Amino acid sequence: MKVVIVGGGAIGSSTAYHLAANPHFRGELVVVERDPSYARASSMLSASGIRQQFSTPVSIRMSQYGLAFIRDAGRALAVDGDAPMLAFKEHGYLFLASESGTGVLRGNVAVQRSEGADIQLLDPAELREKFPWLSTDGVAAGALGASGEGSFDGPAMLLAMRRKARALGVKYVAATASGFVRAGQAVRGVMLDDGSVLHCDTAVVAAGAWSGRVASWLGIDLPIVPRKRMVYVIACREELPRCPLVIDPTGNWWRPEGNFFLCGRSPGEGEPDPDEPPLEVTEAMFYDHVWPALAARVPAFESVKISSSWAGYYDLHLFDHNGVVGRHPSVPNVVFAAGFSGHGMQHSPAAGRGAAELVADGAFATLDLSPLGWQRLIENRPMWEKNVV
Ligand SMILES: Cc1cc2nc3c(=O)[nH]c(=O)nc-3n(C[C@H](O)[C@H](O)[C@H](O)COP(=O)(O)OP(=O)(O)OC[C@H]3O[C@@H](n4cnc5c(N)ncnc54)[C@H](O)[C@@H]3O)c2cc1C
Numbered sequence: 001m002k003v004v005i006v007g008g009g010a011i012g013s014s015t016a017y018h019l020a021a022n023p024h025f026r027g028e029l030v031v032v033e034r035d036p037s038y039a040r041a042s043s044m045l046s047a048s049g050i051r052q053q054f055s056t057p058v059s060i061r062m063s064q065y066g067l068a069f070i071r072d073a074g075r076a077l078a079v080d081g082d083a084p085m086l087a088f089k090e091h092g093y094l095f096l097a098s099e100s101g102t103g104v105l106r107g108n109v110a111v112q113r114s115e116g117a118d119i120q121l122l123d124p125a126e127l128r129e130k131f132p133w134l135s136t137d138g139v140a141a142g143a144l145g146a147s148g149e150g151s152f153d154g155p156a157m158l159l160a161m162r163r164k165a166r167a168l169g170v171k172y173v174a175a176t177a178s179g180f181v182r183a184g185q186a187v188r189g190v191m192l193d194d195g196s197v198l199h200c201d202t203a204v205v206a207a208g209a210w211s212g213r214v215a216s217w218l219g220i221d222l223p224i225v226p227r228k229r230m231v232y233v234i235a236c237r238e239e240l241p242r243c244p245l246v247i248d249p250t251g252n253w254w255r256p257e258g259n260f261f262l263c264g265r266s267p268g269e270g271e272p273d274p275d276e277p278p279l280e281v282t283e284a285m286f287y288d289h290v291w292p293a294l295a296a297r298v299p300a301f302e303s304v305k306i307s308s309s310w311a312g313y314y315d316l317h318l319f320d321h322n323g324v325v326g327r328h329p330s331v332p333n334v335v336f337a338a339g340f341s342g343h344g345m346q347h348s349p350a351a352g353r354g355a356a357e358l359v360a361d362g363a364f365a366t367l368d369l370s371p372l373g374w375q376r377l378i379e380n381r382p383m384w385e386k387n388v389v
Contacts, residue, residue, distance in 0.1 A: 001027035004200040008033030010043035012206035013161040014352020020168035025360035034176040045312025048154030050346035052117035055386035062350035069349035084160035092244035209315040211338035224339040226313035238300035252293040320382035326373035
């Protein structure tokens with residue numbers, strides 16, 4: 001069997017690695033990646049956080065596998081004894097809620113705990129005791145991941161998965177896919193922009209924020225779009241002991257990164273959020289929104305300055321902010337794995353393993369990812385993720 005994967009970011013490379021390592025798979029594996037430097041790939045530009053605090057069981061279970069994968073990467077992804085270091089820092093996530101947000105927060109925590117996640121629900125006095133540097137004005141409750149949440153080196157994970165996949169025989173082709181060759185319902189090849197065709201028995205669409213465009217070549221409507229998100233690196237003179245990744249009720253977030261902090265926000269309702277704007281950073285977002293909110297929450301942030309910044313694309317799935325992993329009934333030999341809407345780094349191990357199982361085993365063999373399949377789109381049943389940061 002010959003499999004061609006379109007897109008060699010974290011999800012495409014995870015699919016390639018898991019497929020190459022799957023004992024049921026015998027065949028040839030090719031990854032088509034238009035930019036081996038990954039300059040605009042989300043996987044190189046993410047904030048690389050992992051959390052258990054999602055609102056649906058499937059996302060929490062995917063994070064649990066992501067966590068186990070990150071912890072075991074030094075062993076599983078080693079090549080010739082050279083083990084990757086993913087530098088996992090278990091600082092936790094802290095979701096803060098105003099009075100009106102506590103119902104959703106408590107509902108989410110109930111789902112998370114029922115899935116075995118180690119989440120503490122804290123009242124304002126408990127928050128102040130744990131984090132004396134935090135102002136709890138307007139905060140009614142907080143949910144803290146006491147273990148199993150934090151940040152890691154996302155680019156290192158992507159490159160380690162790619163290196164391991166190659167060591168297992170996967171071929172990476174530096175080219176842009178431009179269409180599919182079809183025979184009836186089936187896809188028989190991936191066209192490249194130099195006019196050549198990579199023939200295949202199965203294709204995998206893992207083109208990240210551009211997966212909607214790739215789906216359109218098959219006449220399939222998949223509302224995944226590239227939406228710019230900016231990350232600001234700020235220097236603060238004071239230390240904030242035991243600082244987690246904090247999500248303020250205003251939607252602004254920050255987390256520690258060595259001696260610095262990363263921070264940012266997604267545009268609010270009604271704010272402009274165009275598809276695929278240039279990836280340049282505008283500081284107005286920081287000065288107008290992020291900084292005022294951070295300084296109100298942490299007095300020490302009143303005197304910060306931007307040290308550096310970057311922007312990348314969220315792979316935003318407009319349908320319900322959840323990824324799609326599965327085969328579309330109109331093209332049964334194409335597997336989709338994309339659209340994780342800002343949480344695809346941590347979910348790339350589980351998404352790639354699931355896509356690999358669909359190819360090698362014909363069904364999900366470990367974690368059942370069918371809630372992320374096409375059926376919900378076909379039946380117009382969105383499964384909204386309530387904790388999108
Ligand atoms: C600022 C920011 C912060 C984020 N923070 C987090 C976080 O804290 N935690 C988390 O889990 N996730 C986070 N994410 C989201 C995460 O980065 C993405 O969900 C994830 O990287 C998606 O992986 P992917 O492989 O689908 O996409 P990508 O990494 O974008 O890979 C897709 C690849 O497909 C290639 N491609 C596209 N079209 C073609 C074509 N026609 N031919 C050939 N190749 C093609 C692209 O070049 C690209 O390399 C963040 C994202 C951003 C931008």
